[in-house]
Amino acid sequence: MSPRTEEALGTICTINLFDQGSEELYRRLFGRLSEIEGIFSPHLEGSDTARLNLGAGLEPVELSSSFIYVLDKALDYAELSGGAFNPALGPLIKLWDIGGEARIPSIFEIEEALELSNYRELEIYPQAMLLRRGMALDLGAIVKGYALDELRKILIEEEIDRAILDLGGDVYVHGARPSGDPWRVGLQDPREGLGGYLGIINAQDASIATSGTYQRYFEIEGRRYHHLLSPFTGYPVENGLMSVTVISRSGIEADALATAAFVLGWEEGRALIARSEGALGIFVFDDETLRLVGEAQDVEFELIAGEYRLAE
Numbered sequence: 001m002s003p004r005t006e007e008a009l010g011t012i013c014t015i016n017l018f019d020q021g022s023e024e025l026y027r028r029l030f031g032r033l034s035e036i037e038g039i040f041s042p043h044l045e046g047s048d049t050a051r052l053n054l055g056a057g058l059e060p061v062e063l064s065s066s067f068i069y070v071l072d073k074a075l076d077y078a079e080l081s082g083g084a085f086n087p088a089l090g091p092l093i094k095l096w097d098i099g100g101e102a103r104i105p106s107i108f109e110i111e112e113a114l115e116l117s118n119y120r121e122l123e124i125y126p127q128a129m130l131l132r133r134g135m136a137l138d139l140g141a142i143v144k145g146y147a148l149d150e151l152r153k154i155l156i157e158e159e160i161d162r163a164i165l166d167l168g169g170d171v172y173v174h175g176a177r178p179s180g181d182p183w184r185v186g187l188q189d190p191r192e193g194l195g196g197y198l199g200i201i202n203a204q205d206a207s208i209a210t211s212g213t214y215q216r217y218f219e220i221e222g223r224r225y226h227h228l229l230s231p232f233t234g235y236p237v238e239n240g241l242m243s244v245t246v247i248s249r250s251g252i253e254a255d256a257l258a259t260a261a262f263v264l265g266w267e268e269g270r271a272l273i274a275r276s277e278g279a280l281g282i283f284v285f286d287d288e289t290l291r292l293v294g295e296a297q298d299v300e301f302e303l304i305a306g307e308y309r310l311a312e
């Protein structure tokens with residue numbers, strides 16, 4: 001059976017189960033994706049995120065156990081990254097609306113949004129509530145990774161030997177190739193938009209998540225405003241990085257670390273990944289250098305684009 005592609009989680013998702021694909025299993029996997037979208041999407045009425053945001057400063061809401069699990073993880077990464085990864089950045093994300101209306105907000109709007117983006121002003125137990133009106137959670141930087149983990153559980157339960165899951169560029173490779181060799185996953189060249197590769201990631205049973213300036217952005221007067229926002233300045237992060245890719249068995253960890261490391265930049269980002277056992281980080285800079293940090297089990301990176309070079 002050929003791979004299946006459907007829209008979910010606000011992106012294009014492709015699942016390839018190779019010769020073990022059945023109609024039923026494809027339906028189950030995509031069904032789980034729409035369930036996850038129904039819980040986390042800030043844009044879907046009745047989702048946990050939408051209800052929590054609607055009740056901000058007003059009333060506590062009942063959350064699903066999946067949501068609390070992901071939220072707890074997100075708060076851990078917020079602490080681990082000194083707030084660079086911020087699950088309560090909703091007001092700033094909505095303000096910039098990258099991918100929507102192309103407009104640079106005023107400094108006053110940015111300050112106001114940052115004021116309302118303190119992830120500590122959130123109560124979870126015994127009931128969940130954002131403490132101030134106007135606060136908003138956005139778990140978009142971690143949900144795709146969580147979704148990879150959830151689908152992986154189904155693959156294991158169904159005793160599937162090999163599969164590839166691609167949720168809009170966040171990928172999980174399950175098992176190995178029929179030859180027993182690892183999968184070969186292309187690392188996007190951030191300069192070329194969607195197309196060229198600058199290297200190959202050889203991996204098995206691994207999640208690969210990328211945060212980059214090329215995924216969502218708008219341009220005004222030749223300047224690029226991308227979707228990775230600094231909770232410290234309120235502007236898109238500018239630190240010489242074009243992308244950070246993190247490879248780890250855990251999808252949620254890969255996704256959170258990629259975003260956190262991008263926002264932190266090389267020095268602090270590298271330290272964060274070095275402290276996370278089983279994670280490999282690939283940092284791509286706009287001067288066409290790459291830096292690697294950490295190690296992931298059964299993972300190797302090969303540089304193929306001649307213009308790029310590995311730096312220390």
Ligand code: ADP
Binds near residue numbers: 255
């Ligand atoms: P993608 O979703 O494109 O794969 P990421 O996992 O890096 O990439 O998530 C980026 C999304 O996370 C942004 O579009 C925005 O919704 C949200 N975001 C932006 N900046 C931050 C931040 N500093 N902390 C947490 N979430 C962020």
Ligand code: MG
Binds near residue numbers: 211258
């Ligand atoms: Mg992420």
